[in-house]
Amino acid sequence: MTRPTPLFRPLALAAATLMIFPLAAQAGPLVIESWRVDDKTLWEEEIIPAFQRKHPGVTVKFAPTAPTEYDSSLTARMTAGTAGDLVACRAFDVSLNLYKKGQLEKLDGKPGLENFPDSAKVAWQTDDGRETYCMPMASVIHGFFYNKKIFNELKLAPPATQQDFFKVLEALKASGKYTPLALGTADQWEAHQVVYTGIGPNHWKGEEGRKALLNGKKKFTDPEFVSVWESMAKWTPYLGKGASSQTYADSQNLFALGRAAIFPAGSWDIAYFRQQGKLDFAAFPPPVTAPGARCHISDHTDIGMGVNAKSKNKEDAYKFLAWLGSQEFADLYTNRVTGFFSLSNHLVAVKDPVAKQMMDWRKSCSSTIRLNAQVMNRGEPNMETEFWNVDSQVLNGKMTPKQAAERMQAGFAKWYAPQK
Template sequence: MPKQFRLASFLFCVGAALLPSTLRAAALTIESWRVDDKVLWEEVLIPAFQRKNPGTAVKFVPTAPTEYDAGLQQRLSAGTAGDLITCRPFDASLNLYKKGLLERLDGQGRSQLDDFPASAKLAWQTDDGRETYCMPIASVIHGFFYNKKIFAELNLQPPGTEAEFFKLLDTVKAQGKYTPLALGLADQWETHQVIFNGMGPAYWQGEAGRKGLIAGKKKLTDAEFVDVWALMARLQPYLSKGAATQTNADSQSLFGLGRAAVYPAGSWDIGPIRAQSLDFGAFPPPVPKPGAACHISDHSDIGIGINPRSKNKEEAYKLLTWMASQEFADLYTNKVTGFFSLSNHLVPVLDPVAKQMMDWRKSCASTIRLNAQILNRGRPSLESDFWAVHSLVLAGKLSPAEAAGRMQGSLNKSGK
């Protein structure tokens, strides 16, 4: 290399090193299990952030959901994790925080958490509520989808009560052309997260029942919980003949192809069903009797935190601040259909079914999944026991009373 070029190269490197840090382009990396969000981040969210923060490079690097938790902990411990961490609710993230692997966000004079209600922050706080380590992003809501064409054909209306719900299922079953309820038992999680936690809050009075279990003032053998298993046992005749081996993907397909009248679902299912060009609506979980209070499972699902060992911490806080904004809430709610902003910002929801579900917040009390907070800490966790027991109840292989006894036994063993 000619002498003058070596000198020019040297001077350029020295000049770059002396540039103020504010002029150097930070490169932020976001860790997540949301592989489906990659295109959204790359084509919508990152460009929107960069329009207000030019010079900040951002990479969204998701890991497969089944590999995320273990891989993330390894990377955080080794100091190779990204700058921002997508947080699962409750214990998965709390355990990281206790190990010093997530930054504390409150108590530092920063304002990122100001636009979120206390209920939204619950999933990412210490048990005493004094420390917050992830900022809330979105929740999912449980309910039922229905095929509008089938309902019109059979002169059906969305039910409001348990009696109306079973009358509807009886009508579809008697007609014989369609499966009344698109629900499979092979994957098991739907029976717990969608059916038990979707329909149950109206019986155990949402937060009152959930907090009563945590405080030890209620038991799963109490009538309000046994009644939910009794309700679930009644659903068995309305499932398809192959329900035992039917996966959630099969249920989606059964409903999406117009072969089932009702699909017990989470709001995360809106996008996949919408992609099948079906005309469908949604109704909230029926109440036990006329005049009973409506409750919905509005479950905190996604948060965002900061890696305490990030080399770009101030830039990471800039991105976090933008994610607390009205702009982000609007974009995320309407681009990730069925994931609802947990912020106080008023968000106009564009998808009609997503809007239906979000509007339930106006007339129904919100709660989270029964065992999500504290109760899952036994080994094996209460969650895995619930999956197995609920599937047996729906298959007609376990009575409601037996289910209650077995699950209370699991709760006793956990020491909670």
């Protein structure tokens, strides 16, 4: 090969410089991994443009994976080094396992994190609480939706206590016109994640009872846990015919069509029922066990965001994380992803009336997370799977509350040292 003449050498160097320096200055677009497929348009048309107005030089791509495939496909891509720069984080163990493998960055001290209370961070921290690996984003709240037209017709008021709750159910049943509770057990998950962990905190005093199970001071066979199954067993006469074969989608449809009066709900369902158009509904929190008792709500940490340890664009990734901790993002996400509530300390003016009702429960009720979300799903038998089965059988009238408690306690004690 001939050497370039002096005349052409500067041109060759200039070309080489142009080839090298843009790559150094531009690390490529930020890619966000997520399971929120339904939010893709929102991210592309509203959330990302809002961020780019603050950081016009940063290109961002939202690349979601179907929820049922997200965990396994993300793990594979993280291992292969092909995952995006930012990673939507499941609460607790799924994300903790990624962090333990060195696949997520430690975030302590990073801008934005200071805007979240300790209770919001726990879902994305090591068991000792010393290291945080995902920025909290949003939670979902559990309660009950009710058809306002039906309640007005039958002159019913939203119940405040469990005694009131069953009086309302009995009145609905006596009318003979409506299914009192839009709830089935075919899918099983809602029997636990919506019902047991939704009404339960009022029985076991929220975080106090949850932590007592973790440190071995309480057992599932103690009265405050058994009483939840006892309450659920009383629901059976108020479910629709064929409840054991009724899916979650069936229950949604039953309530949306005005054929059922009450829907045990998660706040994520607000958007679904808004799409149905004419349904006039409101919400009430899980009824307390007795008049004047302190109320507790399942205000469950749902989604966070972490930085891929192998990201080639960490500088921009941290800019995006800092923005996730801002007032602007809290307002935007809470009001555009209806039913998902910012976990930050920022005051948010919630526009949807039902979402506002549910978020306002935080002012008068103590928040807790789903009972078995932390630590309890690590052994065999898997507590989440056990709960789905047991809670469904109680609602179906196939298992007594005492049997449910004994089975859950026996399974937990098999592998969890503080319970042995």
